[in-house]
Amino acid sequence: MLRWLPESVSTFSGDIDALIRLIYYTVGAWFVLTFAVILIFLVRYRYRPGRRAVYLPGNTLAQSAWVLVPGLVVLLLDIGIDIYGERVWEAVKLHQPPAAVQVRVTGKQFAWEVLYPGPDGRFGTADDRQLNGELHVPVHQVVHVTLGAEDVIHSFFLPHLRLKQDALPGRQLTVWFEATVPGTYPLVCAELCGTGHTGMFGRLIVHTPEDYQAWVKAQWPSS
Amino acid sequence: MSETSGPQAAHAVHPAPQGFVRRYLFSTDHKVIAKQYLAIALFWAVVGGLSAFLIRWQLAWPGEPVIGSGLLPEAFWDGDSWLAQSLQYGSIPAEFYNKLFTMHGTIMVFFVAMPLLLGALGNFLIPLMVGARDMAFPRLNMLSVWTLAVASVILLISFFVPGGAAASGWTAYPPLSAVPELSEVNWGQNLWLIAVALEFASFLMGGINFLTTTVNLRAPGLSLFRLPIMVWFQCIAAVLFMLSVGPLIAGAVMLLLDRLAGTSFFIPSGGGEPLLWQHLFWFFGHPEVYVIMIPGMAAALEILPVFSRKPLFGYRLIVYATFAAGFLSFIVWAHHMFQSGMDPRLAMPFSITTILISVPFALMVFAMIATLWGGVIRFPTPMLFALGVLGVFIMGGLSGIFNGSAPADIYIHDTYFVVAHFHYTLFAATFFGGFAAIYYWFPKMFGRMLNDTLGKIHFWWTFIAFNATFLPMHLVGLGGMMRRIANPLNYDFLQPLQPLNVWISISAFVLMLGQLVFVVNFFWSLVAGRRAEANPWQANTLEWSTASPPPHHNFDTIPTVYRGPYEYSPPGVAEDWLPQHRPLVGGPAATA
Numbered sequence: 001m002l003r004w005l006p007e008s009v010s011t012f013s014g015d016i017d018a019l020i021r022l023i024y025y026t027v028g029a030w031f032v033l034t035f036a037v038i039l040i041f042l043v044r045y046r047y048r049p050g051r052r053a054v055y056l057p058g059n060t061l062a063q064s065a066w067v068l069v070p071g072l073v074v075l076l077l078d079i080g081i082d083i084y085g086e087r088v089w090e091a092v093k094l095h096q097p098p099a100a101v102q103v104r105v106t107g108k109q110f111a112w113e114v115l116y117p118g119p120d121g122r123f124g125t126a127d128d129r130q131l132n133g134e135l136h137v138p139v140h141q142v143v144h145v146t147l148g149a150e151d152v153i154h155s156f157f158l159p160h161l162r163l164k165q166d167a168l169p170g171r172q173l174t175v176w177f178e179a180t181v182p183g184t185y186p187l188v189c190a191e192l193c194g195t196g197h198t199g200m201f202g203r204l205i206v207h208t209p210e211d212y213q214a215w216v217k218a219q220w221p222s223s
Numbered sequence: 224m225s226e227t228s229g230p231q232a233a234h235a236v237h238p239a240p241q242g243f244v245r246r247y248l249f250s251t252d253h254k255v256i257a258k259q260y261l262a263i264a265l266f267w268a269v270v271g272g273l274s275a276f277l278i279r280w281q282l283a284w285p286g287e288p289v290i291g292s293g294l295l296p297e298a299f300w301d302g303d304s305w306l307a308q309s310l311q312y313g314s315i316p317a318e319f320y321n322k323l324f325t326m327h328g329t330i331m332v333f334f335v336a337m338p339l340l341l342g343a344l345g346n347f348l349i350p351l352m353v354g355a356r357d358m359a360f361p362r363l364n365m366l367s368v369w370t371l372a373v374a375s376v377i378l379l380i381s382f383f384v385p386g387g388a389a390a391s392g393w394t395a396y397p398p399l400s401a402v403p404e405l406s407e408v409n410w411g412q413n414l415w416l417i418a419v420a421l422e423f424a425s426f427l428m429g430g431i432n433f434l435t436t437t438v439n440l441r442a443p444g445l446s447l448f449r450l451p452i453m454v455w456f457q458c459i460a461a462v463l464f465m466l467s468v469g470p471l472i473a474g475a476v477m478l479l480l481d482r483l484a485g486t487s488f489f490i491p492s493g494g495g496e497p498l499l500w501q502h503l504f505w506f507f508g509h510p511e512v513y514v515i516m517i518p519g520m521a522a523a524l525e526i527l528p529v530f531s532r533k534p535l536f537g538y539r540l541i542v543y544a545t546f547a548a549g550f551l552s553f554i555v556w557a558h559h560m561f562q563s564g565m566d567p568r569l570a571m572p573f574s575i576t577t578i579l580i581s582v583p584f585a586l587m588v589f590a591m592i593a594t595l596w597g598g599v600i601r602f603p604t605p606m607l608f609a610l611g612v613l614g615v616f617i618m619g620g621l622s623g624i625f626n627g628s629a630p631a632d633i634y635i636h637d638t639y640f641v642v643a644h645f646h647y648t649l650f651a652a653t654f655f656g657g658f659a660a661i662y663y664w665f666p667k668m669f670g671r672m673l674n675d676t677l678g679k680i681h682f683w684w685t686f687i688a689f690n691a692t693f694l695p696m697h698l699v700g701l702g703g704m705m706r707r708i709a710n711p712l713n714y715d716f717l718q719p720l721q722p723l724n725v726w727i728s729i730s731a732f733v734l735m736l737g738q739l740v741f742v743v744n745f746f747w748s749l750v751a752g753r754r755a756e757a758n759p760w761q762a763n764t765l766e767w768s769t770a771s772p773p774p775h776h777n778f779d780t781i782p783t784v785y786r787g788p789y790e791y792s793p794p795g796v797a798e799d800w801l802p803q804h805r806p807l808v809g810g811p812a813a814t815a
Contacts, residue, residue, distance in 0.1 A: 004701040006716060020631050027621035034592065034617055041595040052799060053792040054597030058536035058590065067537055067589035074585040078578045081628055086571050088630035093567040152399040153497060155562065155637060159703035159716065162634045168564045169398060170491025186716045190637040190705045192392050194399060194406055195318045198709040
């Protein structure tokens with residue numbers, strides 16, 4: 001089942017996949033166990049003439065233990081998943097390592113606008129450069145993406161990096177990632193945003209360091 | 224009349240009204256009202272199913288003309304009829320696709336699941352199960368079903384107004400839903416809001432009746448912990464609904480004002496806050512899924528002991544677990560919003576409460592399995608569907624852990640994994656639970672038996688086709704396919720998933736086709752089914768102590784209750800069942 005996940009190409013995508021794998025094996029074991037028990041019961045206790053059912057209301061603590069103990073196991077596994085998950089959530093959404101590259105991405109019906117601050121590193125200056133639907137980043141560098149939206153809610157989704165964050169009108173949110181494999185990956189909108197929602201996508205281009213320098217040179221030739 | 228005092232005395236027996244209008248249309252009889260809810264639910268199920276058909280057609284063969292559209296002449300598609308405007312020469316444009324999934328969700332949750340599981344089951348069963356002559360407020364009951372009828376008409380009209388039906392998803396997130404220019408839908412969304420708000424009002428009135436009837440009109444001896452689980456769960460659902468719906472009714476009014484009166488509650492350019500709607504919606508939305516879930520589970524919990532000939536294992540434990548689940552459902556809503564832009568520090572607390580909710584539901588599932596242990600199990604159609612609820616719900620509960628974990632949800636959120644998950648839970652409740660209930664209580668409702676062979680064909684067809692449809696949908700979601708996109712072929716990285724999409728769609732069509740077996744069985748049995756005796760399943764609860772169908776006044780004599788509802792195969796009794804209302808004369812069990 002997990003081989004359906006797309007290639008994993010960011011520093012935290014492996015952690016998210018590992019969490020999905022942990023949950024998958026945990027619930028998979030429960031699935032096999034409960035269905036095996038149910039099937040065994042259904043076959044073993046099927047109707048046969050002359051047999052009388054056991055009178056077992058399960059209203060004493062000793063009897064309830066048959067469901068309370070497995071319930072306790074569920075609780076412990078839940079806590080385990082939560083503890084593991086807390087670390088991953090913290091790494092992806094709470095703690096942002098310092099940025100090497102900063103960019104602003106704005107969703108609008110029905111495109112992603114990508115704004116680079118240019119060589120001066122500041123937005124709102126003359127050397128800002130806007131690209132339509134193309135996010136160029138260097139590999140192995142921390143990228144901060146400040147998300148906004150012009151009209152409705154969009155959702156910034158990089159499936160191969162396992163990163164998703166809604167972009168809200170009237171608000172700026174910053175997410176981060178560090179890509180680990182050069183290549184071109186889809187950047188899509190994951191929140192219904194209107195009639196053109198299905199056509200709202202762009203590309204993430206992860207460059208090798210040399211390619212990235214070349215790309216920067218091409219964009220800002222004067223600097 | 225045997226009773227002379229107590230609240231039942233107020234409900235004196237009076238004859239059924241004779242005219243057609245008073246008897247079948249504007250009836251105050253809870254049994255007729257239940258059938259009206261059932262009719263509304265079945266009507267909308269057809270519309271919801273048709274929209275699902277078109278959705279799946281588009282996802283398998285995007286842009287291809289819908290099968291059969293070629294039969295209509297070119298001139299028809301050149302015309303300006305509603306159909307010709309909605310489908311462009313038979314194929315589904317993105318604008319119409321957005322309407323389809325918006326209305327599919329709205330219809331299935333608010334106009335199929337609730338009317339079926341609360342309206343029909345709650346209305347029919349609560350008075351019969353508590354031994355009352357009718358609901359506490361019969362006229363309010365009539366008003367509630369007619370409010371739903373008005374809401375249904377408004378929702379239906381919304382398809383045909385200029386601009387068409389709502390297209391901002393069943394969750395109607397603003398600003399998309401708040402500004403007509405952004406969604407290109409004008410009155411469709413207004414009518415959607417009005418219809419949904421009226422639906423809420425309808426079920427609020429219904430819930431008041433459920434609670435008042437259960438609290439005040441129980442038969443002598445029927446203490447709270449002798450109530451059937453169905454009555455408990457209907458009341459818990461009514462409380463959850465009442466406590467959660469208020470904020471959303473306010474939200475719906477605010478959204479309507481944003482659209483019509485120029486306010487900006489949810490529009491940031493005017494100083495509003497779009498996330499406020501999401502909080503209001505999901506504060507209601509999460510309890511709401513349990514409002515649907517719980518009565519569906521109750522149908523299974525009623526049926527499992529009957530066909531296992533065993534007491535329900537851990538009756539009180541199940542009631543307490545459901546209290547716990549109901550309470551927790553009020554503090555999990557933000558798990559729908561992990562990636563929404565709310566403060567990310569809130570995610571883990573909500574993730575913990577969400578995953579915690581697996582405990583009460585796991586206890587319920589374990590209690591169901593324990594009920595089977597040591598039983599004498601038969602497999603007529605109601606039992607098959609009840610086991611279907613159990614199996615499908617386990618699957619849905621387990622896949623929920625992925626969504627509930629905030630970091631896993633970063634990837635899974637708004638993909639088909641979520642769609643697969645909530646079909647495993649809500650389809651389990653609505654259709655497996657609903658069908659289990661219909662097959663089981665049809666004899667009581669209509670006085671005839673449904674055909675068991677057709678029922679079994681219907682079950683296996685549904686069970687296999689359901690899993691063939693929704694199991695692979697998890698994989699499509701893991702592959703990254705987003706919800707609510709009209710054309711997966713637009714995306715290079717989704718191309719490899721397309722064979723799965725075709726498989727899912729074909730399975731979904733097979734699933735829908737299988738429902739014809741039920742339709743045939745339903746209408747054929749209604750006129751020609753075998754006549755049902757009062758208690759065809761040898762069940763203990765009070766509804767089986769009166770005739771099938773029950774008389775207008777339900778019980779010739781209000782029964783007295785001596786024990787709990789699930790005394791199957793009790794020691795000291797020759798038969799393997801002991802109805803709630805049967806006094807024991809002599810014998811060792813008389814004092815038990």
